[in-house]
Amino acid sequence: MxxxxxxxxxxxxxxxxxxxxxxxxxxxxxxxxxxxxxxxxxxxxxxxxxxxxxHSNSMHPSFYNLSHETAKIGADNPDNIYLNANINGSESYEIAGNIGEVEYLSFGLKENRYSIDGKMHSLGELDMSEMDIDEIGNFKLLLGPNSNSRNYL
The missing domain is CATH 1.10.10 (Arc Repressor Mutant, subunit A)
Structure with missing residues (x-):
């Protein structure tokens, strides 16, 4: 070994x-x-x-900040805060949060294909205008292979 x-x-x-x-x-x-x-x-x-x-364990994913003020990746917008989490497309996940005072919040599922064909493939996008958010800003987003929720990717 x-x-x-x-x-x-x-x-x-x-x-x-x-x-x-x-x-x-x-x-x-x-x-x-x-x-x-x-x-x-x-x-x-x-x-x-x-x-x-x-942050690679898709059975216990955690958010991390891949691009930030001391580590740029070359394609990020300086006005955005990017959080990433590595997940498995055959598993189901729930993200619960509160929008606070943000004017824009979006979620996207990406398939990293850089080593295959140099592209980042989008599997789905959802922003706060398309989500059910309660009167105090709370939301739940479901990720996974199947759901009938409006807040689903």
Whole structure:
């Protein structure tokens, strides 16, 4: 087991070196741009570790902030707060909350296909204008393969 773990670790480090080579091999980048490239790579590594180690259990999902003020992923809107949770499409989940004072709240189900075809596929979207929300702002959203609720993805 220890030998397999060492092999996996060495492979991971080799892949990380290869990713760094993409930056170092760019001939038209200034030193500042190369430095920023390495910083960006390290930030993506940090986010990937959080996503895949700390928040990857779809049987006990938890929200995490993949893109925030110190770790941008390159496609986020600075006016938005993004929360993510890794779930299993064959399981059912319930999200309960209160809209508070937000002017806009939306939920989306995404299938991450970046490693397959470079795309993030949308499986469904729902915003607060389409949801049943009680008079004090409480809501329940159901996620899963089957439901007849209006608040369902």
């Amino acid at each position: 220890a030998d397999l773990l060492k092999q996996k670790w060495d492979s991971f480090c080799d892949e990380l070196k290869t990713a760094g080579d993409i930056i170092s091999e760019q001939v038209n980048l200034s030193e500042t741009d190369k430095t920023e490239g390495y910083r960006y790579l390290l930030r993506l590594l940090r986010l990937s570790l959080e996503m895949n180690f700390e």
